[in-house]
Amino acid sequence: xxxxxxxxxxxxxxxxxxxxxxxxxxxxxxxxxxxxxxxxxxxxxxxxxxxxxxxxxxxxxxxxxxxxxxxxxxxxxxxxxxxxxxxxxxxxxxxxxxxxxxxxxxxxxxxxxxxxxxxxxxxxxxxxxxxxxxxxxxxxxxxxxxxxxxxxxxxxxxxxxxxxxxxxxxxxxxxxxxxxxxxxxxxxxxxxxxxxxxxxxxxxxxxxxxxxxxxxxxxxxxxxxxxxxxxxxxxxxxxxxxxxxxxxxxxxxxxxxxxxxxxxxxxxxxxxxxxxxxxxxxxxxxxxxxxxxxxxxxxxxxxxxxxxxxxxxxxxxxxxxxxxxxxxxxxxxxxxxxxxxxxxxxxxxxxxxxxxxxxxxxxxxxxxxxxxxxxxxxxxxxxxxxxxxxxxxxxxxxxxxxxxxxxxxxxxxxxxxxxxxxxxxxxxxxxxxxxxxxxxxxxxxxxxxxxxxxxxxxxxxxxxxxxxxxxxxxxxxxxxxxxxxxxxxxxxxxxxxxxxxxxxxxx
Numbered sequence: 001x002x003x004x005x006x007x008x009x010x011x012x013x014x015x016x017x018x019x020x021x022x023x024x025x026x027x028x029x030x031x032x033x034x035x036x037x038x039x040x041x042x043x044x045x046x047x048x049x050x051x052x053x054x055x056x057x058x059x060x061x062x063x064x065x066x067x068x069x070x071x072x073x074x075x076x077x078x079x080x081x082x083x084x085x086x087x088x089x090x091x092x093x094x095x096x097x098x099x100x101x102x103x104x105x106x107x108x109x110x111x112x113x114x115x116x117x118x119x120x121x122x123x124x125x126x127x128x129x130x131x132x133x134x135x136x137x138x139x140x141x142x143x144x145x146x147x148x149x150x151x152x153x154x155x156x157x158x159x160x161x162x163x164x165x166x167x168x169x170x171x172x173x174x175x176x177x178x179x180x181x182x183x184x185x186x187x188x189x190x191x192x193x194x195x196x197x198x199x200x201x202x203x204x205x206x207x208x209x210x211x212x213x214x215x216x217x218x219x220x221x222x223x224x225x226x227x228x229x230x231x232x233x234x235x236x237x238x239x240x241x242x243x244x245x246x247x248x249x250x251x252x253x254x255x256x257x258x259x260x261x262x263x264x265x266x267x268x269x270x271x272x273x274x275x276x277x278x279x280x281x282x283x284x285x286x287x288x289x290x291x292x293x294x295x296x297x298x299x300x301x302x303x304x305x306x307x308x309x310x311x312x313x314x315x316x317x318x319x320x321x322x323x324x325x326x327x328x329x330x331x332x333x334x335x336x337x338x339x340x341x342x343x344x345x346x347x348x349x350x351x352x353x354x355x356x357x358x359x360x361x362x363x364x365x366x367x368x369x370x371x372x373x374x375x376x377x378x379x380x381x382x383x384x385x386x387x388x389x390x391x392x393x394x395x396x397x398x399x400x401x402x403x404x405x406x407x408x409x410x411x412x413x414x415x416x417x418x419x420x421x422x423x424x425x426x427x428x429x430x431x432x433x434x435x436x437x438x439x440x441x442x443x444x445x446x447x448x449x450x451x452x453x454x455x456x457x458x459x460x461x462x463x464x465x466x467x468x469x470x471x472x473x474x475x476x477x478x479x480x481x482x483x484x485x486x487x488x489x490x491x492x493x494x495x496x497x498x499x500x501x502x503x504x505x506x507x
Contacts, residue, residue: 002029002030002032003030003093004091004116005032005033005092006031006033006035006089006090006092007028007033007034007035007091007094008035008036008037008085008086008089008093009023009034009035009036009096010038010075010082011037011039012039012047012048012052012059013059013062014059015053016059016063020063025068026095027120028068028069030093030095030118034068035071035089036063036071037072037074037075038059038072038075041056042076042077043077060074082094082110083106083110086110090115091115092114092116093115093116093117094115094117095118095119095120096117096119096120097119098119098358098360119360145324145327145328146267146324146328147259147262147331148269148317149259149269149270149271149330149332150271150272150273150334150338151271151273151275152273154255154333154352155252156249156286156289157355157382157383158249158250159379160248161374161378162357162365162375164192164196165376165379166241166244167192168192168372169372169375170192170195170237170240171191173240174240175188180233182230182233183229183237184227187227189416189442190416192370193370193414193415194227194414195219195223196414197417198222198223199214199222201222201226202218202221212312213274213302213307214276214302215302219276220234221234226417242285246284249288250289251289252355252386253386254386255352255354256289256292263292268321270296270299270317270321272313272317273299273301274337275301275302276301277302278300278302279298279299279300281300282300283298286298299313299320308334308337311342311344314342314345315345318345325345325347328348330347330349330350331349331350331352333351333352333355335351339351357382360393360402361378361381364393364402365378367404367411368406378393381395408433409430409433409434410437413434413437413507415434415437418443418505419475420442421474421475421476422443422476423448423449423469423474423476423477424438424445424477424478425477425478425479425494426479426490427450427453428480428481430482432461434478434480435480446472446473448461448462449463450463469494470497475503476505479494487506490506491506
């Protein structure tokens with residue numbers, strides 16, 4: 001007996017392919033009766049801004065002809081509310097591809113109606129978007145003269161799931177005191193947080209109106225100034241980062257193969273990257289993947305001080321390479337900087353998303369981004385999909401509760417940057433979450449204060465009134481308040497009591 005009586009699947013099903021077939025087959029394996037909602041041409045325009053290639057009537061007939069489907073209904077503009085669809089059809093489970101988002105709240109509402117939601121692996125290597133982009137690529141790559149490519153997640157990707165995974169691996173490496181032996185223990189233990197936090201500090205400091213990116217050196221300069229590191233120690237850390245990047249770099253073979261074909265057929269090929277690494281650094285990484293990158297022009301926003309996200313990076317490359325934008329095709333994975341900005345300048349584009357994480361993987365990494373285990377596990381799923389395997393998070397045996405957020409609002413707080421002896425200001429939700437996290441990370445909370453100390457004490461919290469701050473010996477006051485406006489007010493108040501501004505930390 002199957003788990004559910006009636007199941008429901010919804011989609012556009014444009015250019016029907018094996019990914020669609022897999023979704024319908026898996027759904028039917030879980031239910032006795034499968035209802036499929038096919039999105040109308042008009043609603044697809046609302047969702048995606050374009051009409052489907054295949055009109056609704058033909059798409060619905062193709063879906064109805066699939067042996068796994070028992071009934072097809074039309075989902076039109078104004079009739080796409082899934083709760084109203086449930087009220088009409090009372091399905092026991094909504095099956096969905098792993099790539100779809102926007103489920104916040106809806107899952108709870110369906111659960112109230114005794115209806116479940118199950119996600120299936122999305123066949124990333126075969127999607128309607130990929131098919132359309134492949135058709136466009138085959139046409140444009142033969143018509144035009146100059147081909148430019150984004151680098152990361154277009155030509156290469158990493159074994160870790162996100163760029164911050166590199167910083168987590170570095171912190172693991174730094175736990176061995178024989179690595180950069182003179183490095184302070186505080187930096188070894190807090191490097192992951194320090195690296196991403198001081199990159200944001202560098203961007204606030206240097207990324208101004210005429211400078212659209214920061215450099216590798218500037219990032220480490222900020223870290224070094226804050227932590228009192230020598231130039232030798234900073235160079236050691238930069239060398240280590242490049243080494244870890246090199247060890248974890250993996251080529252995206254389909255796109256590298258396409259690049260080689262373009263070169264062989266006489267096309268000009270240029271690489272353009274919005275990246276803090278210089279072009280020379282990027283080349284030193286790429287050549288370990290394939291020698292084809294040895295002599296290609298590489299333009300990095302760190303060198304140009306102009307970026308793709310503004311369009312100015314493309315203008316810079318156009319001037320340097322004397323390009324005709326109407327004979328230029330750019331391929332990349334970022335819908336804004338690689339596609340939208342290029343198209344605004346008249347450059348033709350090919351969108352590549354083969355190295356993208358699924359929606360669920362992205363959500364998991366927002367909670368466990370500093371965890372090497374999950375960085376490597378999710379990164380491996382991506383590499384398996386690039387090889388044609390149809391896998392998702394459900395392939396992992398030790399998957400955590402996806403609704404749980406470790407340390408709540410303090411989950412992504414840069415604790416590694418904080419001083420060792422802390423006065424914590426705030427006992428609301430953020431303060432309580434951060435207090436719990438500080439207890440786990442070898443930070444000493446010498447006092448915990450709040451303006452509503454009496455009320456907090458009645459809740460069982462060891463909180464004191466704010467005036468106790470001046471009686472304590474601490475290295476830093478950490479303001480743990482969610483509202484930025486309130487944080488600013490507290491900063492002014494603390495400064496007025498005589499506490500040095502440099503000792504007050506808030507984000």
